[in-house]
Structure formats: C-alpha cells, structure tokens
Amino acid sequence: MPKTKQEIITLYTDDQHAETAEQISKMAIRFHVTEYNVIHALWLGSKDTVWAKLEQDVKEKKRQMKKERAEAANK
Numbered sequence: 001m002p003k004t005k006q007e008i009i010t011l012y013t014d015d016q017h018a019e020t021a022e023q024i025s026k027m028a029i030r031f032h033v034t035e036y037n038v039i040h041a042l043w044l045g046s047k048d049t050v051w052a053k054l055e056q057d058v059k060e061k062k063r064q065m066k067k068e069r070a071e072a073a074n075k
Helices: 014-031 035-073
Strands: none
Touching: 014 035
C-alpha cells in the first residue's frame, strides 16, 4: 500500500529562523569559515540533542493542532 503524503509542520516562526541565521553568520565571521562549516560543527556536536528536541517539538505541535481542530469542530 502506498504511503500517504505527510503534512509538513512549521515548528518555528520566521523571526526565530532569522535569528538563527544571523547567529550562524556571526559565528562564521568570527572564525573566518562558511556558514556551512558552522552548521556542520553544530550538527556533529549536537545531533542527538537535535533529534530529541525535534521529536519533542513535533509532538507538542501535533498536540496543539489536534486541540485547535477539536475546538474548531465544536464551534
């Protein structure tokens, strides 16, 4: 049986993304490396933490979405 397309969940705001990008750029400038080097170093040092945080945030977002849908259905 073919898999159904899963909904893409937006966890963080555009402001949060912009702040992250700015901080990555600042690190890259400070160490005279590319942003990709910063991202790679972050990934190597924290991938287990990133997996756990994403899992936690996705569960919370899905809980919120389910609650919002239930409230909308009750109106």
